[in-house]
Amino acid sequence: MKPKKRHTKSRKRVRRGAIKFKSATLTVCPKCKRPIKPHTACSFCGTYKGKKVLDIKLKKKEKKELKKKQKAEAKDKKDKEEKNKKIKK
Numbered sequence: 001m002k003p004k005k006r007h008t009k010s011r012k013r014v015r016r017g018a019i020k021f022k023s024a025t026l027t028v029c030p031k032c033k034r035p036i037k038p039h040t041a042c043s044f045c046g047t048y049k050g051k052k053v054l055d056i057k058l059k060k061k062e063k064k065e066l067k068k069k070q071k072a073e074a075k076d077k078k079d080k081e082e083k084n085k086k087i088k089k
């Protein structure tokens with residue numbers, strides 16, 4: 001079908017003025033509490049509905065931070081064990 005009449009510049013512009021970006025609706029990941037798209041697996045921790053469904057590769061910075069955390073935790077454990085030993089003695 002062909003257009004019956006030509007639309008004016010104004011009409012075209014009015015029509016296109018109604019086309020705009022919508023802000024994406026976001027929900028919060030139940031595991032890591034970061035904003036994510038609804039009905040999709042979390043791209044930060046790889047979980048969907050509480051189950052792990054994706055293997056997420058860590059960036060170099062995040063890897064370093066993880067190692068630091070693990071080291072700190074290991075130290076804390078050692079310190080606690082030593083304290084417990086002292087208390088037992």
Ligand SMILES: [Zn+2]
Binds near residue numbers: 042045
């Ligand atoms: Zn997450």
